[in-house]
Amino acid sequence: MQQTIHIQCPTELLKGLQVSAEAFAELIKLQAAMALFKQGQISSGMAAKWLNMPRVTFLMLAMETGAELLDNTPEDFEMETALLSNHWLTHFGCCRNDPTFDQLEVEIAKYRRQREENDEKT
Secondary structure, three states, X not given: OOXXXXXXXXXXXXXXXXXXXXXXHHHHHHHHXXXXXXXXXXXXXXXXXXXXXXXXXXXXXXXXXXXXXXXXXXXXXHHHHHHHHOOHHHHHHHHOOXXXXXXXXXXXXXXXXXXXXXXXXX
């Protein structure tokens, strides 16, 4: 369910910015989403959904405007470098704490070897 919020805006402001009311509304929405995200009041996913854009696009915009996506703690660094070392977590990050995740990676490698062997035979 969506809600519409009406705000008053002097015509001179729109003329001064040389934007339409619709474009100004989109600007205000973007600025509000960015501010709420930076303050930790909404997630990047919620902000992206509100702005109707991919989450990665929102995160790139957030970084361009100075948002810090990590606290730069040793724990954040360890978590991020662990993700980089295991490319499967890019796609299956929700499985990060699953004790069988490493076994999944082994099974995928085994399946690929079998496929390659079958392809070579044909």
